[in-house]
Amino acid sequence: MKKIILILTLLLSSLYSENNTTIEEMVLFKTEQNLSLDDIQKAFDSFKSIKIDEKFDNIKQHYWIRVKLNSQMETGMYVVRYGMLDFDRASFSKEQKLHKLEKIGVNKFSFYYDKNRDAQYYYFHLDPSFLGFELTTNVSIVTMKEFLQETTEYFFYLVLCGLVLGIVLMAGLYNLFIYYYNREKAFLYYAIMQFFMVSILIFLTGLISNTAMNFQIYNFLSLLTALFATLFTREFFNTPFYLPKLDKFLRLYMCFIVIDLLLNSFWEYSVIEEFSLYSIFGFVYLIIATFRLKQGFKPAKFFLIGWGTLILSLFFLEYFEEFLFINLLLIGSPVEAILLAIALAYKIKLIADEKEQQKEMLIHQSKLASMGEMIGNIAHQWRQPLTHLSYSIMNIEDAFKHSMLDENYLTQKVTEANTQIAFMSQTIDDFKNFYAPSKKKESFSLAEESQTVLEIMNHTLKQKSIEVDLYISRDATIVNYKNEYKQVLLNLIANAKDALVERGIVSPKIMIMIRHRLVLVSDNAGGVKEADIHKIFEPYFTTKEGNSGIGLYMSKMIIEKNMEGKLSVYNDEDGAVFEIIF
Numbered sequence: 001m002k003k004i005i006l007i008l009t010l011l012l013s014s015l016y017s018e019n020n021t022t023i024e025e026m027v028l029f030k031t032e033q034n035l036s037l038d039d040i041q042k043a044f045d046s047f048k049s050i051k052i053d054e055k056f057d058n059i060k061q062h063y064w065i066r067v068k069l070n071s072q073m074e075t076g077m078y079v080v081r082y083g084m085l086d087f088d089r090a091s092f093s094k095e096q097k098l099h100k101l102e103k104i105g106v107n108k109f110s111f112y113y114d115k116n117r118d119a120q121y122y123y124f125h126l127d128p129s130f131l132g133f134e135l136t137t138n139v140s141i142v143t144m145k146e147f148l149q150e151t152t153e154y155f156f157y158l159v160l161c162g163l164v165l166g167i168v169l170m171a172g173l174y175n176l177f178i179y180y181y182n183r184e185k186a187f188l189y190y191a192i193m194q195f196f197m198v199s200i201l202i203f204l205t206g207l208i209s210n211t212a213m214n215f216q217i218y219n220f221l222s223l224l225t226a227l228f229a230t231l232f233t234r235e236f237f238n239t240p241f242y243l244p245k246l247d248k249f250l251r252l253y254m255c256f257i258v259i260d261l262l263l264n265s266f267w268e269y270s271v272i273e274e275f276s277l278y279s280i281f282g283f284v285y286l287i288i289a290t291f292r293l294k295q296g297f298k299p300a301k302f303f304l305i306g307w308g309t310l311i312l313s314l315f316f317l318e319y320f321e322e323f324l325f326i327n328l329l330l331i332g333s334p335v336e337a338i339l340l341a342i343a344l345a346y347k348i349k350l351i352a353d354e355k356e357q358q359k360e361m362l363i364h365q366s367k368l369a370s371m372g373e374m375i376g377n378i379a380h381q382w383r384q385p386l387t388h389l390s391y392s393i394m395n396i397e398d399a400f401k402h403s404m405l406d407e408n409y410l411t412q413k414v415t416e417a418n419t420q421i422a423f424m425s426q427t428i429d430d431f432k433n434f435y436a437p438s439k440k441k442e443s444f445s446l447a448e449e450s451q452t453v454l455e456i457m458n459h460t461l462k463q464k465s466i467e468v469d470l471y472i473s474r475d476a477t478i479v480n481y482k483n484e485y486k487q488v489l490l491n492l493i494a495n496a497k498d499a500l501v502e503r504g505i506v507s508p509k510i511m512i513m514i515r516h517r518l519v520l521v522s523d524n525a526g527g528v529k530e531a532d533i534h535k536i537f538e539p540y541f542t543t544k545e546g547n548s549g550i551g552l553y554m555s556k557m558i559i560e561k562n563m564e565g566k567l568s569v570y571n572d573e574d575g576a577v578f579e580i581i582f
Contacts, residue, residue, distance in 0.1 A: 022078065022141040025068035030061050037091045040064060040123050063126040067139055069113070071120065079110050079147040081140045082124070089125035093118065110144070161201070164330050169198050171337035175344060184351070187344060189232035196225040197333060204329060219270045220261065226278060227257045233285050236303070236347070237292045246288050253281055279315035286311065299346040306339025385420035392417045444482040446514050446582075447475040453489045454512070461493075464501055466508040468493075473515040478582050480563050488555040488567070492521040492578050495551060499525035499576070519580040527571035536569055 029047045031040075044066065065085070079101070092098045092111050096118060101108040124139065142150070172194030179187035203218045230250050234240065239247035257272070264270045272278060286308055293300035313332025392413045399405040447470075454468055461468055493510060500508035503525050513520040528536055539553040559567040565582045 022070055022073055022143075023067055023139070024070045025066075026139060027066045027068075028063065029066070030063045032060070032062075034062050037089060037123060037125075041091060041121075044123075062128075065124045065126070065139060067122045067124065067141075069120050069122070069141070073113060073115060075113060075115050077110055077144040078113050078141050079108055079144060081142070082107050082109075083139075084126050085139065086125040086127045091119075091121075091123040108147075110147075160330060164334050165198055165201055167334040168194050168201065168337045171341050172198065174341060178344065178348065182348070182351070184235075184347075186232055186235040186347070189228050189235055190340065190344065193225055193228035193232055194337065196221050196228065200225060201329060201333060216264060216268050219264045219273050222273065222278065223257050223261050223264060223270065226272070226281070227254060227261075229282075229285070230254050230257070233288060236343075237288055237297065237300070239288060242295060242297075243288060243291055246284070246291070249284065250288075253284070276319065279311055279319075282307070282311040282314060299343040299350070302339045302343035302346065306336040306343065309339075310336035382424055385424050388420045389417055392420075441479050442482055443477055443479050444485075445475055445477050446485075446517075446519060447472045449482055449486055450489060450512055450514065450519070453486050453493065457490065457493055457497075461497060461510070464497060464508065466497060466500055466510060469509070469511045471511065471513045473513065475514060476516045476582070478517065480565075480582065481558075484558050484562055488558050488580070489519070489521070491551045491555045495578075496521065496523040496525065496576070499523060517582040520577055521580075522572065522575060522577040524574040525576065527575045528569065530571075533569060533571070537567075 027049045028051075029044075029049045031047060035043070047064075085107070087100055087107070087109060090098070096111045096113065098111050099109060101110060172191045174191075175187040175194070176191035178184070179191060199221045200218065203221070230253055234247060234250050237243065239250060260270050260272050264273075272281075286304060289300045289303045289307065293304065310329075310332040313328035317328055396405065396410065396413050399409055450470060454470060489512075493512075496510045500510070500523055505525055507524070509524050511520075511522050513522075537552050537556040556567045559565045559580055563582070565580060568579050570577055570579070
């Protein structure tokens with residue numbers, strides 16, 4: 001893996017050196033002292049050549065390459081591509097018009113060669129900034145025509161690199177924004193991983209220089225990418241809950257990465273890089289995805305395809321680099337980015353579906369709570385008519401026993417009984433209409449429907465000695481969901497009633513004011529604590545024992561999501577004021 005960076009930056013050289021007719025021989029040798037070009041040329045025969053598998057790890061050693069040009073080379077302009085050479089220390093003459101070309105990708109310079117005048121042997125000094133690299137004779141010479149052809153092809157290579165980098169970068173930005181709006185950590189980890197992946201691709205595509213320090217930075221970025229890839233995998237699949245045994249392995253791997261980061265930072269050594277372990281550990285992600293897919297987690301199939309492509313690209317790059325003609329990460333990275341974006345989008349859908357189910361459960365719980373309140377009101381309203389019915393039956397019975405039951409008396413008592421039964425029936429109708437689902441909007445008066453709600457709650461409020469006033473400054477007829485408005489108003493009145501009872505207010509009072517499309521519900525219970533007022537509409541938040549904490553949350557959701565209004569709360573000098581605006 002250590003040669004990958006250098007080899008890939010010399011991609012053009014590797015692509016066009018199969019039939020190199022310009023260089024006849026290259027010899028690598030070293031000296032113990034820093035000699036001049038003249039000294040090297042004169043004393044070359046006294047130096048011994050070395051093998052290219054030696055490592056450039058001694059600052060006191062000076063390495064040189066002697067290149068012998070082919071005797072059949074024609075006169076003309078040529079271009080030298082080089083990797084580790086020192087441009088300023090090459091044995092070309094002034095007449096050869098040596099010129100360093102603009103640095104894009106592989107280092108290059110041009111020279112003019114006259115077969116009847118110029119030397120056949122040339123000497124190059126190796127750049128000491130590549131200390132720590134394995135030595136290599138990365139020199140190739142092509143004609144200007146070949147160079148221009150390669151430049152055109154290299155341009156398309158850069159376009160491909162730009163496209164790949166753009167896809168990966170956009171995937172990172174996309175998931176960063178998704179995290180901002182959803183606060184799901186999986187999206188944050190994946191975004192950070194993609195940003196580090198972009199940095200690695202910039203290294204591997206040869207778009208920056210390859211010094212020893214850059215190689216250390218490359219290792220550092222690779223390890224950070226592996227760390228956030230592991231964090232993403234744990235969060236995406238929720239392995240601590242669904243696959244606890246494999247999660248232990250992931251945690252050990254993360255500890256290993258952290259240790260390797262320290263080794264790389266202080267000793268410039270990486271165990272994972274040295275033994276090419278990235279792809280080996282990457283296969284564990286695929287095993288986890290397979291298990292989660294079997295458990296029914298459908299986004300795992302996109303993870304398997306996308307991540308599998310990336311892992312296979314990395315595997316061939318680590319173990320079969322000599323057989324590759326292109327960096328497979330240029331294929332694996334965009335495929336992974338696109339498919340993982342689909343997988344994450346699928347997960348967003350699942351999260352949205354889960355939230356929708358929770359919302360429906362909250363609505364159901366809220367309706368059950370309101371129904372409980374309503375049943376209590378019905379019980380209070382029925383108690384008096386049931387008492388009247390009982391008295392009527394007793395009166396009829398007594399009249400019969402004392403032979404006082406005539407037609408007029410019986411008719412009177414039956415009429416009284418029917419009146420009470422009609423009242424009870426109307427109460428049932430009110431209850432039924434109150435909870436009838438509103439499938440479409442209808443026109444209704446805010447004042448009339450507010451009065452209906454107060455009539456329903458009248459007995460409950462009287463039992464608690466709570467005075468209720470309805471002020472109508474200016475009524476409004478709106479087109480909206482009538483029953484949902486009544487449910488919200490019922491929730492707000494019930495909330496005010498609970499606060500008044502709980503705090504033992506001496507003269508409890510609830511006031512409802514209607515000013516056109518503005519409805520105010522206030523009480524004199526002392527208001528909401530300042531520390532709690534910004535949380536009062538959050539689900540399950542409550543300051544009352546035994547309260548579910550969903551009534552106000554559902555009220556806000558009904559008004560703002562369903563009815564396109566606004567519900568807010570503030571304190572005045574007496575208590576809390578809930579404000580509805582349509």
